[in-house]
Amino acid sequence: MNIKGAAERSDLPAKTIRYYEEIGLIRPLRDGNGYRAFRDSDIHKLTFLGRARALGFTIEDCRVLLSLYEDKSRASADVKALAKRHLGQINGKIAALESMRDTLTDLYDACNGDHRPDCPILANLALWGG
Amino acid sequence: MNIKGAAERSDLPAKTIRYYEEIGLIRPLRDGNGYRAFRDSDIHKLTFLGRARALGFTIEDCRVLLSLYEDKSRASADVKALAKRHLGQINGKIAALESMRDTLTDLYDACNGDHRPDCPILANLALWGG
DNA sequence: CTGGGGCTTCCAGTGGGGGGAAGGTCAAGA
DNA sequence: TCTTGACCTTCCCCCCACTGGAAGCCCCAG
Numbered sequence: 001m002n003i004k005g006a007a008e009r010s011d012l013p014a015k016t017i018r019y020y021e022e023i024g025l026i027r028p029l030r031d032g033n034g035y036r037a038f039r040d041s042d043i044h045k046l047t048f049l050g051r052a053r054a055l056g057f058t059i060e061d062c063r064v065l066l067s068l069y070e071d072k073s074r075a076s077a078d079v080k081a082l083a084k085r086h087l088g089q090i091n092g093k094i095a096a097l098e099s100m101r102d103t104l105t106d107l108y109d110a111c112n113g114d115h116r117p118d119c120p121i122l123a124n125l126a127l128w129g130g
Numbered sequence: 131m132n133i134k135g136a137a138e139r140s141d142l143p144a145k146t147i148r149y150y151e152e153i154g155l156i157r158p159l160r161d162g163n164g165y166r167a168f169r170d171s172d173i174h175k176l177t178f179l180g181r182a183r184a185l186g187f188t189i190e191d192c193r194v195l196l197s198l199y200e201d202k203s204r205a206s207a208d209v210k211a212l213a214k215r216h217l218g219q220i221n222g223k224i225a226a227l228e229s230m231r232d233t234l235t236d237l238y239d240a241c242n243g244d245h246r247p248d249c250p251i252l253a254n255l256a257l258w259g260g
Numbered sequence: 261c262t263g264g265g266g267c268t269t270c271c272a273g274t275g276g277g278g279g280g281a282a283g284g285t286c287a288a289g290a
Numbered sequence: 291t292c293t294t295g296a297c298c299t300t301c302c303c304c305c306c307a308c309t310g311g312a313a314g315c316c317c318c319a320g
Contacts, residue, residue, distance in 0.1 A: 069252045080243035087238060090231045094231065100185050101224065103185060104213060108214065111213070119209045121210070
């Protein structure tokens with residue numbers, strides 16, 4: 001299967017697939033004409049990667065997850081530890097965003113949003129040394 | 131004031147300050163020796179930028195916010211609209227992260243995390259065509 | 261044999277800086 | 291006066307995870 005079919009079946013852009021090969025996440029075969037030849041196992045890995053990326057795992061995490069997946073003697077504790085670390089990072093990002101949202105919502109609600117220049121949002125941003 | 135003092139007073143790395151000058155957010159003067167000479171107004175803008183960035187505004191949003199801040203005939207509605215758009219983006223990111231977190235938490239809880247290889251996390255990532 | 265769609269590689273850019281080299285400048289101390 | 295060390299400058303590459311586009315090869319239908 002050529003890259004377009006692989007892209008459709010894995011629901012990943014062809015560019016991304018080439019990139020994943022470049023960084024060694026997949027190693028598709030090559031036809032005589034130099035075209036990539038994707039096996040089912042390649043498509044399988046690609047969908048795996050797509051799902052892991054959709055859960056927010058970094059590429060390097062994905063690399064580890066893929067190797068754990070292929071290692072039939074893995075310990076599920078290793079996978080769970082990776083997931084825990086990632087959950088912690090997700091929660092950190094959510095907390096940061098919620099903090100931004102709360103502050104910004106307060107300022108937003110305090111701004112009357114009319115034609116006049118007075119604006120608590122700008123006033124807060126301009127706080128001198130606070 | 132040299133860049134180090136500006137960095138301390140604005141609580142921004144010197145590298146960041148140079149970058150902000152490079153992209154035209156600030157325009158500090160120069161001493162005869164080529165050193166940047168920061169006025170109070172420059173420091174003021176830098177702290178403004180630091181706060182706006184801390185609220186998650188992009189650099190381009192910051193540029194607009196700064197110009198609105200300096201435009202004494204601005205309408206607060208313009209600021210409010212920008213804040214609204216940004217709040218929408220923040221909420222979108224939070225929703226995406228919460229979705230990841232929920233999915234991953236379910237998988238995490240279902241994984242017993244022992245020495246055995248069976249792992250619902252990997253099994254989910256490996257779902258074929260689901 | 262021509263056209264168009266597929267495929268290849270390579271280069272550049274994204275956002276928001278960070279790291280570090282190479283070299284100029286300045287002030288304090290010996 | 292000389293040296294040392296802290297500071298400053300520009301310059302270029304690196305990060306992540308792609309994305310866009312150019313230049314050029316391959317293959318099949320008409």
